[in-house]
Amino acid sequence: MIVVAQLAALAAAAVHLLAFVWETILFRRPSIHRDVFRIPTEDVRPVRMWAFNVGFYNLFLGSGALAGVILWWTGHEAPGRTLVVYTCTFMFLAGIALFASDRMAMSRPRGAGAVGSLCQSVPSLVALVALALA
DSSP, X not given: OHHHXXXXXXXXXXXXXXXXXXXXXXXXXXXXXXXXXXXXXXXXXXXXXHHHHHHHHHHHHHHHHXXXXXHHHTTOHHHHHHXXXXXXXXXXXXXXXXXXXXXTTSSSOTTTTHHHHXXXXXXXXXXXXXXXXX
């Protein structure tokens, strides 16, 4: 179960690192803001600062999970595992918040954030459950 937890944590990290690239570096591209995030081109300017900041939040979460797994692999089990649990719990809860905001259609049509919510919460939940069962 430990290997499952570590691989799920790495998958969660990859999702968040990819989100960083999309939100912070590539957000102005229509294939990203329109096709991935469902943000119309005319709304890019008003939400650009939000996307930039959220991108860094995702970078920090993804980096934390990655660092936790690396620490764990290099013999620092307690701090590595602690970092994985913390970041995966944070990712899972943030995915729940994204799901709730999607259901309330807070900034986009209802359903536009469902895939993002699943991508954010499922790998981190798998890591947490695998750790609990280990």
